[in-house]
Amino acid sequence: MIKTTGFYDLCIQESLFTSLLTNNDLIESLKSLHNFGYRTIAVNQSIDDGNIEVGKKKKKREPRETQDIVPVPFNLKRIQDVVAQLQLENFVVLNRLTVFFSHQEALHKITKSTNYKKFHIIAAAPTTMPAFTFTCTSLEADIFSFNPENKFNMRLNRKHYNLLIDRGFHFELLYSAAIQDSTKRKNLIHASHLFHAFGKSKNIIFSSGAENFMYIRSPYDIINLGFIFGLSELQCKSAVFHCPSKVVLNSVGRRHGKAVMFVENIESEKEDVIMLQESEGEDMETDQPRQKKTKI
Amino acid sequence: MxxxxxxxxxxxxxxxxxxxVSPVYFKKNITEALCQLFGEVSSAVDIDLLKFDKEGRRGILRVPKSxxxxxxxxxxxxxxxxxxxxxxxxxxxxxxxxGLQGDSRNYNH
Structure with a gap:
């Protein structure tokens, strides 16, 4: 079970961490993230469904080659080592995957991939209307995202919005795009006002989406910034605190099937290895045995 | 209040x-930022730079509540x-x- 506390930034691009070559840079940036008040961050990797079709063609030519479409999750070892070294309390780092897709066929391949299951959080970013309706009806993910570079071109309506909320989705706004240039800012404000019009800005989360450390702002700045995105004072706070924490909780639920129950033996003096069992009911035979985990 | x-x-x-960074340029940059997001009228508001430390590029601003x-x-x-x-x-x-002198936000028990 992942225990997380606020504040949250559930989208920091992988490139931000890969660009920090020396350990000192990494230490500095993690320190300032901690000083800002962030306690849970997620390293984001994205895949586009346009690239996968190229992969498909390749496979037809060379049927032996079994390459996974989904990238291997970013190795958090280096970050976690630094966190342990700095003795930052309650600082959690997660993996997140953003899937940009225009057809549901390609999506099927992605969800069946083995790497897909290794990610903690999954964000869906449909680019066409059929893909959007598919997301509303049957896709299992945690976050509904979109690319602020393009105009928000979905025909949103109240029914779809509420459908997504009922299925535990949260709507994401990437604020670093708003800092970078005014077109992205316009798109972002447009989208957030649509969310306000159709769903009263329910279940909105803010995350940075930053590729450079200079584009990360403190959570209190973001709470204030929420006003121009049409959120109320309370919604602003929950957009960086309560809603992302629900995202993390929901993601645990999604990864483990219908019912989640962790049975842990806390008395460590009797047994060295703490066994963690899950009772899954009917889901047991359909899912993989990797759901039985050993955790300390 | x-x-x-x-x-x-x-x-x-x-x-x-x-x-x-000189105090004048610091203030100018802030007014420009305000002008860029909210336009001429909003940037015409009274903002005062009370103190500015050149080395640390740190200052204190006063702004109307509204x-x-x-x-x-x-x-x-x-x-x-x-x-x-x-x-x-x-x-x-x-x-x-x-109030800028101290607060309880960073207080450790």
């Missing part, structure tokens, strides 16, 4: 030894200082100048 807010903020560059949210959000979205990337870090905000 006080009519204005006091903001303790500093300007940060990716390169720690970046260009020198324009606090606007100013703060434009500081959040500001990313340029004379063509270079920068960011504003807001350390503390208080409706009283004395």
């Amino acid at each position: 006080a009519n204005s807010f006091y903001i303790d903020l500093s300007l940060k560059f990716p390169d720690p030894y970046g260009s020198e 324009h606090y949210v606007k100013l703060r959000s434009s500081l959040t979205l500001a990313s340029r200082y004379e063509g270079t990337v920068c960011c504003y870090i807001i350390h503390k905000v208080s409706p009283f100048l004395l």
Whole structure:
């Protein structure tokens, strides 16, 4: 079970961490993230469904080659080592995957991939209307995202919005795009006002989406910034605190099937290895045995 | 209740030894940021730079209560200082100048 506390930034691009070559840079940036008040961050990797079709063609030519479409999750070892070294309390780092897709066929391949299951959080970013309706009806993910570079071109309506909320989705706004240039800012404000019009800005989360450390702002700045995105004072706070924490909780639920129950033996003096069992009911035979985990 | 807010903020560059910042340019950059996001009328509001430390690029601003949210959000979205990337870090905000002296947010038991 992942225990997380606020504040949250559930989208920091992988490139931000890969660009920090020396350990000192990494230490500095993690320190300032901690000083800002962030306690849970997620390293984001994205895949586009346009690239996968190229992969498909390749496979037809060379049927032996079994390459996974989904990238291997970013190795958090280096970050976690630094966190342990700095003795930052309650600082959690997660993996997140953003899937940009225009057809549901390609999506099927992605969800069946083995790497897909290794990610903690999954964000869906449909680019066409059929893909959007598919997301509303049957896709299992945690976050509904979109690319602020393009105009928000979905025909949103109240029914779809509420459908997504009922299925535990949260709507994401990437604020670093708003800092970078005014077109992205316009798109972002447009989208957030649509969310306000159709769903009263329910279940909105803010995350940075930053590729450079200079584009990360403190959570209190973001709470204030929420006003121009049409959120109320309370919604602003929950957009960086309560809603992302629900995202993390929901993601645990999604990864483990219908019912989640962790049975842990806390008395460590009797047994060295703490066994963690899950009772899954009917889901047991359909899912993989990797759901039985050993955790300390 | 006080009519204005006091903001303790500093300007940060990716390169720690970046260009020198004078109080006039600091204020100009803030007004520009406000102008960029909210236009001429909003940027015409009385903002005062009470103190400025050149070395640390840190200063104290006074802003009318009615324009606090606007100013703060434009500081959040500001990313340029004379063509270079920068960011504003807001350390503390208080409706009283004395409130900047200390708060309970960083208090450790």
